[in-house]
Amino acid sequence: MAANRLSSGGRIDRSKPIDFTFNGKNYAGFVGDTLASALLANGVSIVGRSFKLHRPRGIVGCGSEEPNAIMQIGVGAQTEPNPRATQIELVQGLEATSTKGWPGLRLDVGEIGDLLGRVFSAGFYYKTFMYPRFMWRLYERFIRRSAGFGKVPAESDPDQYEHSNAHCDVLVVGAGPAGLMAALAAAKSGASVMLVDEQNEPGGRLLSSSEAIDSRPASDWIAAMRAQLEQFEDFNLLTRSTTFGYYDHNYVTIAERCREFPGSTSQVRQRLWKVRAKQVVLAQGAFERPLVFCNNDRPGVMLASAVSSYVIRYAVCPGRRVVIFTNNDSAYQTALDLAQRGIQVAAVIDSRIGGADGALSAILDAEGIPMMLGHIVCDVIGRHRVSGVKVARWQGDANEIVDGDTQIACDLLAMSGGWSPAIHLHSQSGGKSHWDSELSCFLPDEHSQLNCSAGAGRGKWSLSACLMDGLSSGLEAAVRCGFESPDIGVPTSVDHQENPIESLWRVPATQDIDQCAKQFLDFQNDTSVADVRQAVREGYQNVEHVKRYTALGFGTDQGKLGNINGMAVLAMALGEPIENIGTTTFRPCYTPTTFGAIAGDGVKQLFDPVRKTPIHDWHEAVNAPMEVVGQWLRPWYFPRNDEPQHKSVSRECLAVRNSVGVMDASTLGKIDVRGPDAVKFLDRIYTHNVAKMKVGRCAYCITLGEDGMVRDDGVMARLEDQHFYLTTTTGGAASAMTWLELWLQTEWPELEVYLTSVTDHYSTIAVAGPKSRRVLQNLGCDIDLEASSFPFMTVRKAQLGGWAVQIFRVSFSGELAFEINIDSRFALAMWEKVMSAGEEFGITPYGTESMHVLRAEKGFVIVGQETDGSVTPMDLKMNWLLAKDKDFLGKRSLARPDSARPDRKQLVGLLSADEQTVLQEGMQLLLDEPPGSVSSPVPMAGHVTSAYHSSFLGHPIALGLLEAGHKRSGETVYARASDGTTVPVTVGSSVFVDPKGERQNV
Template sequence: MSGANRIPGKGRLTPARTARFTFDGRSYTALRGDTVASALIAHGVHLVGRSFKYHRPRGIISAGPEEPNALIGVSRDTAREQPNVRATVQEVFDGMKTISQNRWPSLSFDMGGINQYLAPFFAAGFYYKTFMWPRQAWKSLYEPRIRAAAGLGVSPTEEDPDHYASRYAHCDVLVVGGGVAGLSAALAAAESGARVILCDEQPEMGGALHHDTGVTIDGQDGFAWAQDAAKRLAAMDNVTVLTRTTAFGYYAQNFLALAERVTDHLDRPAPGLPRERLWQVRAKRVVLATGAIERHMVFADNDRPGILLASAARAYLNHYGVAVGRKVGVYTASDSAYEAAFDLHRAGIAIPAIVDSRAAPGAAVLEEARRLGIEVLAGHAVLGTKGKLRVASMLVAPVNGGAKRQIVIDALITSSGWTPSVHLFSQSRGKVAFDAESQRFLPGIYAQDCVSVGACNGTDDVQATIDEALSAGRVAAAATGHAGGETLSISGAEAFAWSGGMAGAAYGAGPDDDVKAFVDFQNDVCAKDIRLAVREGMHSIEHIKRFTTNGMATDQGKLSNIHGLAIAAETLGRGIPEVGLTTFRAPYTPVTFGTLIGHSRGELFDPTRKTPIHAVEEAMGAAFEDVGQWKRAWYYPRPGEDMHRAVNRECRTVRESVGLFDASTLGKIEVVGPDAAAFLNLIYTNSWDSLKPGRCRYGIMLREDGFVYDDGVVGRIAEDRFHVTTTTGGAARVMHHMEDYLQTEFPHLNVWLTSATEQWAVIAVQGPKAREVIAPLIEGVDLSNEAFPHMSVAEAEICGVKGRLFRVSFTGELGYELNVPADFGPDVWQAVRERAEALGGCAYGTEAMHILRAEKGYIIVGQDTDGTVTPDDASLGWAVGKKKPDFVGIRGLKRPDLVREGRKQLVGLLTKDPAVVLEEGAQIVADPNQPKPMTMLGHVTSAYWSQNCGRSIAMALVAGGKARLGQTLYVPMADRTIPVEVSEMVFFDKDGGRIHG
């Protein structure tokens, strides 16, 4: 049997197709297409969990993603476990195992339930007051226990065996929501010829038509029409239809993130299928048809299992064929709940009474209730409920006082109206507006190319929704260059027209009612908690939210936000729009880490990048280090050498003979266009107009605040073409930095930027014999000092391959950088290596490179700078154009704090004991005997043993460093204090003659 509460002839599921699953170890039968929630209700199970704070029994309240209570653990096997799955969304598959959460030892008898009786001690904000004293107890006592109690489900202990996919897509029109509005908009846009993506989070299109059986469209049942429309769209070549797909984030420039559940509903997924797929969609136009969410009524003990939303009861009956009870009470402030009562009554379910807090419900629904013989108690309120693990009765009385009446029920459905789902609109940075007539927040000012249609836009009538959506679809298609679709016509009608604001939603939970009338079910926030927050001085809705945790659970307050807002406004004596609405943040509904991470796990968690020469270096026995995502040759040990000996040999060889270095990881950006020089003038501190083709220049790039952002050598290949190099770690961010300014600040410039980092393999040849090494390998360039001096660039044939030759040096020696297409990198490396080794040279790695550059006082941005260093601080003031009227960071450089005396400046350090090598990051003080805490003057940025200098050398950022030359400072360490002398940063070849060969 699939459940005693299945109603013969109701629902759209096939009775012959069944699946078995377990809940808390007990086996149940479901129909294919059931959610865990509908299957449990079919078996009369309403108790599914315990609340977070009070551990109160909680039952299923909704039939969709807004569910705050029915969070369960789901597993296929021991390795496939997922906590906090919404039972209202999770489809049943054969063999599924599910468990309830946040209870011990069992769901029906939970020891944590004692918290219900301790509730007076757990009022809103008690965390902030209780754990402030004693202060020292936070880390040792409070925090560990709070962390242990936090959360609902239990995290998996084994590695996730599933894999996840990611896909990028572009379209003309993205339609979010597959109800009447979404389908109509998608049809109109698709008929016009636009490329359309339509997504909906449910397994079938239809939206509210899953529960609303009173709608007819084009003369047929609304749900049947929706399925036909979805098939029609899926058959079009220009349309992609995505079911089980939630649009959870709306970002800048019409970029939306969608999470598609691919296999969570399958019994035995094919091995090649991903569990979930992340769609990253860039759309020219977005149509939001996200519908509306029904709100519950706020009254005493409104959280008992068996109390549901009216729309949920209709969905379980009309789509799943399941009755939520046999004697169902109704409590409402909206006409829509009447329709649920009528559907249940026609299915043979007893409706003891419809309790309506309004004095004058809609005439049409009152007439239908009288015709069906259902008692309507207008102007009445439910004051409370009884029942231990499921609702058993409701206490009813007139709202203005009078005789109370106890009504026996086994389920209670409620509705206080509908909240337009403006979450994605809000994420798009759109501004909502409060509609006083309907007491709803609706889309107001749009920030992106999108439009809201249907219930999320406050449109309630079916025909009005269709007309609005058709128009939006045509306009969106036309805006993307696809005119047409004007002949498409859809007609719709609904049995009852309804609407509902906030009036009467919280009778029995007024200012004088000290009852547990729940607003936020998951976080156990009651109406009295909202009022307490106001009395405590919280007048901003954002402060109230944080003080009470209302709307901060996994459902993001889909049911609770508007209630909390209305109660706060009432308590403050203000209008709802004066109090404001909280911010809706992505994700709209919870998204698994696997979906967000995709393939970025295991070896692909942080993708490894290798230079074109990596395999050759590996064969040479190189030891590698991780530099960002790159594997870089650290040093090249020979037999019997440890790291220090190998590095010392490499440094000495470069100074005495020649060395070759794999510099392929340098960032390389091609800047091309008639305004290329003008663009670089604005991006860099120095001038580029005077740089002639064939010459290079060192450039400093600043942030807007005036601090050093990156540096590198820029070569002018032609009048309209520059080859820009960046630091290894800065390649991507510099590219984004340039692109951002080009698009937003300097769009008038005709410039194109292309990342070429992986296009070129770069081999640096450095040392007195560098020219001798490369001369036989270069064609088309005169390498003499006169014809090709330091800081020159030329296009040449290198080993017969067209490339670019730079005469630059990061060692202070005669140096060249050979840029060749990446595929030819290994062969050119081998040719250069043979020449170098024949002349007594060797390959050197990143450690030797660091030492060689430090010997010459060359900085590395990000190591010798810390985000607060100006060019002058780094002794690079000469690279700032004094006559330039504008560049990025020019105003920042003029701030008083950046030109004051005593700033930290980059200087050299020489230890008094030449053999002592300082630790990078070590702090520096003026007086080692001063009391603690000491006044720190700065820190060591780079420190090495220099074989060429015969001593240790270091660079440091020191307050007033340039004025301290010759002074003795101290570096306090755990075991000793090291005296150091402040010096210039150049430690080797101070006159700089070696760089010119």
């Protein structure tokens, strides 16, 4: 058996041994052990190195407060960085490594940082690595390598995670004595209850205590409570589940560890619970505080309550000869717990002159435990492990220099500086807290949401007070949910009388406060008393600023142990009472939560929906690379064999201009608008005159925001007198629909109009090019396709190739074009028919890239590319779209002085002076040629919005927004890229091909 394992007791299963490794060495423990208890049982005292100074560190606590025992668990893709050894249940074959320490824990070369400790003080990095600035890249590489804890896995996580939603009347957080009583009271009232605890079983502090309830061992009471609660149908117990976030309207998030414990068969590794509770009872208990003396971070210095827990719950003796240092009564119980198991307590050192309550002192006397009242531990002897303590008389002055001549040999120092309620969730829920000087801790104020705090979480330390408080909180919560109080009694328990705690925030040392050995406040971030004092000397006063400057409470433990001591030391340095300092803000997560749990199953294919057109498989079969547009996958270009992109695009564009091309335009947003008031409604939204549109007509249309800026464009078709069909941009489909609904529902609900999104119902095949009419004729069409009866900008119903379609004579390429709209179920078949009907003309499928080149050649804008929410229709020379004889959204804004400003940025065409250079989108436009190297800012007159090579024209083209651009035709401006290259460009018309529009109108 391991060296430090007690021969009997503990909630471990000695019939089930477990093998595990720590830093490559083999160890053994039992089912019921945590990694921390098993390491202590095996006599491992150094578990890590500290963050900044690389000092050797041991286990301090026994739960989520643990600052030092930060582990890397497992290897490969499933490795988990940074869980606390105190919360890792031992499982067969567990592989744990420490996250700090190179080359090894006993010899860490970084420990030289400790010898230079006075150099590495608060703000060291900020001050030292500022200059020279170009060196920062080198500094950063060095700092990043030496900082941080665990390593994230390099491969993607193969495990399964899931989310679960739940609702309940009463959610009880924490299953200690108060939580158990609250849950029972609420359940008996008839409420549906969820009881959540982060440990592997309910019981909380009772699992680590020798107290009795109803004259029985506490463990019997826990078992009976559990059995009783599980009788209720609407009761759910979640163990191994950390409540890490408390959000608005009683929305609480819980991370459940489903798999990493002995005997689990769960497929799911972790589960995130999203609970909406009517009432929440916060019963998370309290954290014991360390005491702040020189070298209080040495391995072998532990919290007194943690020592009790290891002895009672895990049957581990973390030391052979123990000194206890306290300023309150609770640590006396630890002395008894040790003595009753035959472990030598060398002394109880109590800073209070009066010591503990008489009855308690008498029990210690009877056990033969020496008590040194009015004394302090001022320093610790031993570097890798405590070997003794220096003790001095305490005069009540934190700034005095003490002699420390008395030395006591020991291998474990158990300390207690009092208790701090875990007010994290209360604070997250919006509740404030106040300082209670009698209890020496922050207590939760009035709740701000539908919750309450109970038990030690609001300063009710004693067992009987916890039981009573839990009972009344559970009843109150149930009553507030509308249930009636049942008849329920409080179990009996025996409390010791207690003498009050006496504040001891900083223990005097044998040297001056700023010269003495380090007195740690925050173990994880190596923040000491001297650091906080230095921050104050350098002008920091606010606790939030001091926190950021010294990193106090910035670790993965969020200062659960160190924050209150830090604030008290800050208060002392400022000469103010601690209640004036206040706490820092508590934010989620209470303990680190894995990205796996947060992501749940929303990864890979389920991360974001992928939308594919009905013709997608065809595109894929011909190996077209895809472009992501919104959630859509659209074919980008259609390479032949190993054709590079620019050749493919060039071929596609020329096919459209010279013969015929075909594009899958199914992603266009489509909205069906019907109703007797459809005309009136659309006239108020759109800028053109809708009432004047004849049935069968199409119109290019834009919408403006009320600020007069272009927000979307598309085509409007009047299918029938009271029936319209709108297309929107691919990316703007949802927002266009929302925009219409907003006005219809909020401003003009009296209008009878029906809006239906039909984006997915219809697919669109655009056949474009001089031969496009011939292709449709080849397909067999029941209507006359000639311009005389089917002119440009009209729509017709037809039978095409045997299917009912609507054909729009609209063009986004400037060529003769027909957009075939067909029921999506038949779209792929129609596409294939079009391909074979166009074979004799070499019909060429083209993708989004060619579509962009073709439209840019024509000066057609893309909303969101040529526009950015600051562009009016006049800036785009779209004045012809603005009806004069009616109002429409945004019209009034077009008459604002700003809209008529002569220096507005306006859409222009840009031609590279060398007729070769393709500009880059986003290039800045300058009016004057800049000097060779620009070191000072130069005025920017606009930017390039679109730039392509036009194979049809044989030179590059570009569109841009330019100050007063419409008046600058013929001028030369300068396009400048971020790399400093400058290209002279000539300003001209934004329409490069067929300015009169003759090609499309045939």
